[in-house]
Structure formats: C-alpha cells, structure tokens
Amino acid sequence: MQPSTSSHPPSNRPDATEASGRRGSNLPTTTSELAGLKIRLYKSLRQFPDFPEPGILFEDILPLFSDPTLHESLIRALELHIENSYSKDQRPDVIVGLEARGFLFGPSLALRLGAGFVPVRKPGKLPGPTEVASYKKEYGEDHFQIQADAIKQGQRVLILDDIIATGGSAAAAGSLVKKLGGVLLGYIFILELDFLRGRDKLDAPVYTLLSSQPDGEGT
C-alpha cells in the first residue's frame, strides 16, 4: 500500500480570484458561480490521519451533507459542470453511483438532471441477474455488481463517486457499464488523490470538482 502524504497540495486549492470574477470581467456567470461554490465546498472537508489503517490520510466528505446549503452547493456545482460540458442532446441518460458514498449525492444529481440513477454495489446486495467485476483499491480488494438490466444499450452514462484514489473502484464500475452496452461519457469525483494516479486506469474523461486537473481546467 502506498502511504498517503498530502491529499491537498496548495496548487489544488480553489482560487478566490477566479471566484470573484476579477480575473476577467467577461467570465461567463456560470464559471464564476462554479468557482465560488468550489471554495465553499473545499473549506468544509476534513482529513483524518491513519484511518481506516496506519498510513492512510482519510478524506472525510460527510460535512458536505450535514449542512443543507453545502449539500445544495455540491449538487449545483456538479449540475453546472455537466451543463457546461455537454450540449443538451449529449447529456447523460444515467448517473451510476458507487457504493457507498456515491449513493449520497448520485440520486439527487440524477433527479436534478432528469437522468436515471443506477447503483453499483458491493457483492451480495442486488437481486436478479447481475454482472460482477473485481478490483483493488487504496486499502484492500473488493467486488462490484450491477443489475444486468440496469442500463440499456446505447444509454449515455456518467459514473459518480466521492473520491478517486488508486482508480480501482472506478475502473471496475466502468467495465460494468460497458459490459451492459452503456456509452461511458466519463467519471466525476469530488476529490482526487493525485499522487496515486488513479485516473491513469480510466479510459474515459475524468473530472474532479475540488482538485487539480491535468489540462488546467480544474480548480
């Protein structure tokens, strides 16, 4: 296992200058709204060293849900990102959320977008025919399952989770979506542990709301 060092290097921090709109007076309103939301969201996150085992710096996103205004900001920020990234006829038909933390905000985002929500679950929880994929993550190994009829051939799918660490969970979910015939538009995360280079395992576009993007598009 790789030890966590810092999950929040300073260069990843949301930029208050961008949020105020001072960087360019004709910044689209949505860009400036998104930047402001990110700053607020970022400040609410907490870290716990050595959880769930020594050497892991655990990123706690739960404060985002204990305050309804932060919760609303999170959903709004993700909605803005999707509106800015996909034309109306290319938006997702389905949001796939990963157990368990992807279930906290996947359904509300899907509802906001007028998309369906489909859960990818840990083994033994889903009835009926399922597809299964195994994966390794930052602390351990696991399996994911999806109901075999949950995604129709050709449906556009976005995969959503709180954190990408090694990328094992997300890659397994991506393989399940493709096995069912879904068109994988990409992945969305709240946080990324950049040093683990999880995005290298993924073969669709990756967007992380609160940490740096390689193309400079992020926070």
Ligand SMILES: O=P(O)(O)OC[C@H]1O[C@H](OP(=O)(O)OP(=O)(O)O)[C@H](O)[C@@H]1O
């Ligand atoms: O990129 P990876 O190395 O795969 O790690 C990321 C995954 O790990 C965490 O979930 P976890 O399996 O701990 O379960 P939980 O959401 O049920 O707490 C997190 O919510 C992601 O799903």
Ligand SMILES: Nc1ncnc2[nH]cnc12
């Ligand atoms: N460092 C971390 N903090 C929170 N969730 C995680 N999932 C995998 N690694 C994690």
